[in-house]
Amino acid sequence: MTQDKVEQVKNNPKYQELVSKRNKFAWTLSIIMLVVYYTFIMIIAFKPAIFGAKIAGGVITLGIPVGVAIIFISFILAGIYVKRANGEFDTLTQQIKDELK
Amino acid sequence: MKKIILLTLLMGVSLYASGTIEGEIEKQPLNISAIVMFLLFVSGTLGITYWAAKRTKTAKDFYTAGGGITGLQNGMAIAGDYMSAASFLGISGLVYLAGYDGLIYSIGFLVGWPVILFLISERLRNLGKYTFADVAAYRLKQAPIRTLAAFGSIATVILYLIAQMVGAGKLIQLLFGLPYELAVVIVGALMILYVTFGGMLATTWVQIVKAILLLSGATFMALAVLSHFDFSLSAMFAKAIEVHPKGEAIMAPGGLVSDPVSAISLGIALMFGTAGLPHILMRFFTVADAKEARKSVFYATGFIGYFYILTFIIGFGAIIMVLNNPEYLDVAKQAISGGSPILGGKNMAAIHLSHAVGGNFFLGFISAVAFATILAVVSGLTLAGASAISHDLYANVFNKHGEVDEAKEIRVSKIATIALGIIAIILGIAFEKQNIAFVVGLAFAIAASANFPVLFLSMFWSKLTTRGAVIGGSLGLATAIMLVILGPIVWVQIFGNEEAIFPYKYPALFSVTVSFVGIWFFSITDKSDDAAREIEAFEAQDIRSQTGIGAEGASAH
Numbered sequence: 001m002t003q004d005k006v007e008q009v010k011n012n013p014k015y016q017e018l019v020s021k022r023n024k025f026a027w028t029l030s031i032i033m034l035v036v037y038y039t040f041i042m043i044i045a046f047k048p049a050i051f052g053a054k055i056a057g058g059v060i061t062l063g064i065p066v067g068v069a070i071i072f073i074s075f076i077l078a079g080i081y082v083k084r085a086n087g088e089f090d091t092l093t094q095q096i097k098d099e100l101k
Numbered sequence: 102m103k104k105i106i107l108l109t110l111l112m113g114v115s116l117y118a119s120g121t122i123e124g125e126i127e128k129q130p131l132n133i134s135a136i137v138m139f140l141l142f143v144s145g146t147l148g149i150t151y152w153a154a155k156r157t158k159t160a161k162d163f164y165t166a167g168g169g170i171t172g173l174q175n176g177m178a179i180a181g182d183y184m185s186a187a188s189f190l191g192i193s194g195l196v197y198l199a200g201y202d203g204l205i206y207s208i209g210f211l212v213g214w215p216v217i218l219f220l221i222s223e224r225l226r227n228l229g230k231y232t233f234a235d236v237a238a239y240r241l242k243q244a245p246i247r248t249l250a251a252f253g254s255i256a257t258v259i260l261y262l263i264a265q266m267v268g269a270g271k272l273i274q275l276l277f278g279l280p281y282e283l284a285v286v287i288v289g290a291l292m293i294l295y296v297t298f299g300g301m302l303a304t305t306w307v308q309i310v311k312a313i314l315l316l317s318g319a320t321f322m323a324l325a326v327l328s329h330f331d332f333s334l335s336a337m338f339a340k341a342i343e344v345h346p347k348g349e350a351i352m353a354p355g356g357l358v359s360d361p362v363s364a365i366s367l368g369i370a371l372m373f374g375t376a377g378l379p380h381i382l383m384r385f386f387t388v389a390d391a392k393e394a395r396k397s398v399f400y401a402t403g404f405i406g407y408f409y410i411l412t413f414i415i416g417f418g419a420i421i422m423v424l425n426n427p428e429y430l431d432v433a434k435q436a437i438s439g440g441s442p443i444l445g446g447k448n449m450a451a452i453h454l455s456h457a458v459g460g461n462f463f464l465g466f467i468s469a470v471a472f473a474t475i476l477a478v479v480s481g482l483t484l485a486g487a488s489a490i491s492h493d494l495y496a497n498v499f500n501k502h503g504e505v506d507e508a509k510e511i512r513v514s515k516i517a518t519i520a521l522g523i524i525a526i527i528l529g530i531a532f533e534k535q536n537i538a539f540v541v542g543l544a545f546a547i548a549a550s551a552n553f554p555v556l557f558l559s560m561f562w563s564k565l566t567t568r569g570a571v572i573g574g575s576l577g578l579a580t581a582i583m584l585v586i587l588g589p590i591v592w593v594q595i596f597g598n599e600e601a602i603f604p605y606k607y608p609a610l611f612s613v614t615v616s617f618v619g620i621w622f623f624s625i626t627d628k629s630d631d632a633a634r635e636i637e638a639f640e641a642q643d644i645r646s647q648t649g650i651g652a653e654g655a656s657a658h
Contacts, residue, residue, distance in 0.1 A: 006640055006641045006644060009644050009648070010640065010644065015644070015647075015648070018647065018648070019647055022647075025219075026220055027219075027220075029215070029219050030216050030219045033212055033215050033216055033219075034212075034216070036212075037208070037209075037212040040208065041205075041209075041364045041365070041368060042361065042364070044205060044354045044364070045360060045364045046361070048353060048354040049353075051201075051353055051354050052352065052353025058335050059335055059338045059339045059342060059352065060335060060338055060352070061201070061352040063201055063204075063352070063353060064201070064204070064352070067201075067204040067205070067208055068410065070208050070211075070212070071207075071208065071211060071406040071409060071410060072406070074212055074214065074215045074402055074406060075399075075402050075403050075406050077215045078215045078218050078398060078402045078403075079399055081215070081218060081219055081399075082218070082395045082396060082398075082399045085223070085391075085392075085395055086392050086395060086396070090391075090392055093391075093647075093648050093649065096648055096650075097648065097650060
């Protein structure tokens with residue numbers, strides 16, 4: 001890419017919009033995932049009894065639905081990101097590319 | 102007593118990590134239905150290879166299947182790379198042994214994927230061509246960065262290959278009744294065939310076919326288990342608690358993660374290590390654009406998550422149907438150590454369960470799938486290692502002047518594949534009776550400490566310089582290797598010392614920190630003209646990584 005094209009893209013407000021929106025979104029989702037995971041791990045390290053507690057007097061313990069929920073959360077967060085990135089972000093990217101031509 | 106449980110558990114985890122089968126293995130009688138099904142798989146995949154070979158002409162075809170894999174296909178293949186025999190047999194074995202703790206491990210393996218999606222996958226696709234070193238070396242000096250990246254890749258690949266080969270040999274010996282050496286040679290030879298003739302296209306499709314077989318087989322097993330209890334989870338767990346020697350303890354966290362340092366360190370190793378595995382990173386170049394790259398991670402996360410839920414049910418199923426079932430009992434072992442050990446050790450729990458729910462025919466099917474799994478994973482590994490040799494070292498380090506003849510680069514890659522295959526066979530045989538529990542842990546530690554920090558900072562930090570990347574990456578690499586050697590597995594279990602010099606089993610927290618700090622320090626203190634140019638070049642790189650402008654176009658097919 002030539003230097004003037006770099007300048008052109010850099011100064012395009014749509015590019016700035018894309019970068020700031022996507023960065024914010026991607027880091028927010030990453031932090032949610034990390035907080036969920038490390039909270040889970042820290043409970044296991046420090047207060048494992050919480051997850052060993054039985055639900056409603058049955059045999060199933062709290063840890064099992066929580067664990068399965070984390071698997072679902074991973075999948076859902078991934079889906080949320082892909083939906084917005086493949087829609088909104090890709091549209092913006094396409095517009096930036098078109099304006100460059 | 103608690104200590105003993107913890108110890109068994111840790112050993113269980115390390116065995117899991119290497120995917121080995123415990124102890125001396127008695128050769129089994131030939132298992133005909135397993136062999137027939139495996140032959141079917143082999144002939145099918147050789148057919149794929151023949152088809153792929155006709156479509157593999159350019160370097161792009163060879164390394165990335167021409168960039169024409171769809172998001173769904175690639176997601177399946179990524180999931181396939183991840184669902185190795187070690188994780189299928191190992192995690193279900195861990196659940197069988199310790200119940201809930203198996204789930205903790207699975208979750209650690211899964212949560213890295215969304216983060217890779219959010220931060221890495223599309224940038225990687227936009228910047229790279231064939232290997233992750235393309236990205237790391239994008240604006241830095243080619244020769245030193247690619248040498249470091251190739252070294253990290255080859256080390257990771259060979260360590261992983263050792264684990265897979267030894268696992269394959271023992272597994273096949275047990276399942277098929279074939280001699281260990283023959284099993285290792287068959288795996289090595291088939292993998293060389295797939296990769297040299299079919300390149301990435303064949304490797305990907307072999308992986309997809311296997312992933313479908315494995316997911317179907319595991320689904321059947323889980324359903325068979327649940328149907329025994331009229332699909333009542335409570336009834337299933339209640340029965341498992343009743344028969345398991347640990348009783349209710351299997352429903353709660355045990356001793357897998359006992360202190361915060363180990364917990365964080367394991368989390369970092371799994372997360373950053375995954376994002377630094379060359380055979381996984383390479384998959385992002387097989388799709389057409391960032392959109393497909395994102396979709397592939399989404400699908401992969403779904404398949405892997407589903408698979409882990411299945412292994413959890415399978416592990417509990419094995420507690421109910423395999424444990425205490427005299428048919429699967431290792432009588433010789435029981436006579437020595439008591440309890441109710443099963444034939445082949447806990448990693449065989451899923452295999453025995455397949456027999457319990459589906460008889461000899463289904464046992465044959467699952468055995469064949471387990472074999473196919475190893476084949477598919479070693480093929481991907483070998484291709485990644487060969488690419489590091491041909492594309493990074495040969496084409497961009499040794500050949501500094503002018504364009505490289507593409508045909509020649511492919512030839513080097515094929516020779517490298519054959520060489521890696523032979524090395525894998527030799528090491529597989531050499532390590533038969535060694536304790537290889539540290540091997541996969543070391544591979545993850547190297548991937549997390551040498552490959553990942555350089556790759557990540559090259560995309561996210563404008564002030565990264567060649568000097569910082571090379572020194573910091575090398576320090577991370579050295580720290581990872583050193584801490585694994587001084588740690589409990591190698592220093593105590595293998596060298597037989599009393600106490601480990603480095604007390605933690607997972608060095609990632611420390612070695613990754615060393616790597617990041619080293620890269621940071623040696624970058625900011627680098628005041629050379631080259632460094633200034635490299636920093637200046639970040640802007641153009643960042644625009645390409647954000648938008649894909651200038652990236653390799655869509656599929657040539």
